[in-house]
Amino acid sequence: MLDKIYVALIHYPIKGKDGSIISTAVTNLDVHDIARTARTYNLKGYYVVTNLKAQRDMVEKMLKFWREGFGSQYNPSRAESLKLVRLKPYLEDVLEDIENIEKERPLILFTSAKKRENSVSFEEAKKIILETEKPVLILLGTGWGLPDEILVISDYVIEPIRGKSDFNHLSVRAAAAIIIDRLIGENYTRRD
Amino acid sequence: MLDKIYVALIHYPIKGKDGSIISTAVTNLDVHDIARTARTYNLKGYYVVTNLKAQRDMVEKMLKFWREGFGSQYNPSRAESLKLVRLKPYLEDVLEDIENIEKERPLILFTSAKKRENSVSFEEAKKIILETEKPVLILLGTGWGLPDEILVISDYVIEPIRGKSDFNHLSVRAAAAIIIDRLIGENYTRRD
Numbered sequence: 001m002l003d004k005i006y007v008a009l010i011h012y013p014i015k016g017k018d019g020s021i022i023s024t025a026v027t028n029l030d031v032h033d034i035a036r037t038a039r040t041y042n043l044k045g046y047y048v049v050t051n052l053k054a055q056r057d058m059v060e061k062m063l064k065f066w067r068e069g070f071g072s073q074y075n076p077s078r079a080e081s082l083k084l085v086r087l088k089p090y091l092e093d094v095l096e097d098i099e100n101i102e103k104e105r106p107l108i109l110f111t112s113a114k115k116r117e118n119s120v121s122f123e124e125a126k127k128i129i130l131e132t133e134k135p136v137l138i139l140l141g142t143g144w145g146l147p148d149e150i151l152v153i154s155d156y157v158i159e160p161i162r163g164k165s166d167f168n169h170l171s172v173r174a175a176a177a178i179i180i181d182r183l184i185g186e187n188y189t190r191r192d
Numbered sequence: 193m194l195d196k197i198y199v200a201l202i203h204y205p206i207k208g209k210d211g212s213i214i215s216t217a218v219t220n221l222d223v224h225d226i227a228r229t230a231r232t233y234n235l236k237g238y239y240v241v242t243n244l245k246a247q248r249d250m251v252e253k254m255l256k257f258w259r260e261g262f263g264s265q266y267n268p269s270r271a272e273s274l275k276l277v278r279l280k281p282y283l284e285d286v287l288e289d290i291e292n293i294e295k296e297r298p299l300i301l302f303t304s305a306k307k308r309e310n311s312v313s314f315e316e317a318k319k320i321i322l323e324t325e326k327p328v329l330i331l332l333g334t335g336w337g338l339p340d341e342i343l344v345i346s347d348y349v350i351e352p353i354r355g356k357s358d359f360n361h362l363s364v365r366a367a368a369a370i371i372i373d374r375l376i377g378e379n380y381t382r383r384d
Binding site for chain 1: 221224225228229231232233234269270272273353354355356357359360361362363365366367368369370373374378
């Protein structure tokens with residue numbers, strides 16, 4: 001079902017450069033860019049997940065400016081995309097929120113720049129999304145990627161973008177755009 | 193030919209909010225993100241085009257930090273992608289530079305978020321790129337888009353991403369990623 005797809009950008013728990021678990025800082029343009037992509041492809045929600053309250057407060061202020069403040073008059077399309085953003089401390093809160101909305105736990109799709117065993121191709125993932133009755137949650141990592149503790153609770157791992165390339169260091173803003181385009185493409189344009 | 197594709201991000205001449213011709217400011221993350229995408233898809237060069245010398249000087253400093261300074265040790269993959277970046281004042285300089293390298297003028301592909309007459313689909317554009325012997329230059333706009341004076345010197349106009357959607361306000365970072373993925377995808381991975 002293309003009409004209940006959610007995306008979440010995870011800032012904790014995240015792998016650090018040395019493999020330890022860290023919180024990454026929220027990048028302002030990640031909030032804007034992925035919200036704009038999400039709105040363009042008619043996703044139902046975009047969760048920005050950070051366990052750090054100061055970071056959530058900062059994003060909250062920015063959202064207020066664009067949704068209600070001067071920004072909403074200056075650039076109404078920005079307000080429209082940022083309406084999709086929801087701030088949550090933990091992935092568990094995201095799952096709970098989606099379950100409240102959809103009355104069902106979402107299928108969790110894990111993404112990674114690294115090739116892993118048992119991953120599904122984009123074609124397969126697209127088919128899964130089209131055929132399932134369940135809501136779908138696409139997880140995006142920051143820093144050095146999503147940790148194994150998130151992998152184990154995911155339903156599917158999507159193959160890396162450019163799996164055969166020797167260089168795969170896309171920004172998460174670019175990766176999010178490509179992943180969402182490959183999974184939805186021109187298929188779903190109706191808006192309720 | 194997938195091995196001589198270039199991309200250019202234009203900051204002048206650009207359409208302003210009121211339709212007049214303006215110079216937009218260079219956004220730091222546009223340089224990084226599109227360089228990372230260009231390198232991941234093995235493009236041959238990424239031109240950042242701005243007529244403002246102060247802006248070129250600023251980008252030059254940033255490039256130096258990542259290519260030669262502390263940044264090159266801290267994050268070598270960033271150095272590798274930023275190697276693709278070339279700064280030019282005008283589109284004419286880009287065309288001249290490509291002509292010097294390839295001994296041939298490139299095919300110019302114009303992109304836009306607006307539906308235009310005689311545009312080619314992504315499938316058609318992909319075929320054109322695969323079949324031509326010429327180098328290819330993909331143009332990306334900033335601000336409110338590329339002006340008609342650039343349209344008239346272009347060889348092809350590519351249809352908008354999400355042409356049927358009521359909302360098409362992708363960031364140029366996301367649009368660049370989707371356009372390059374749709375035109376190249378997994379096809380070309382070899383690196384000389």
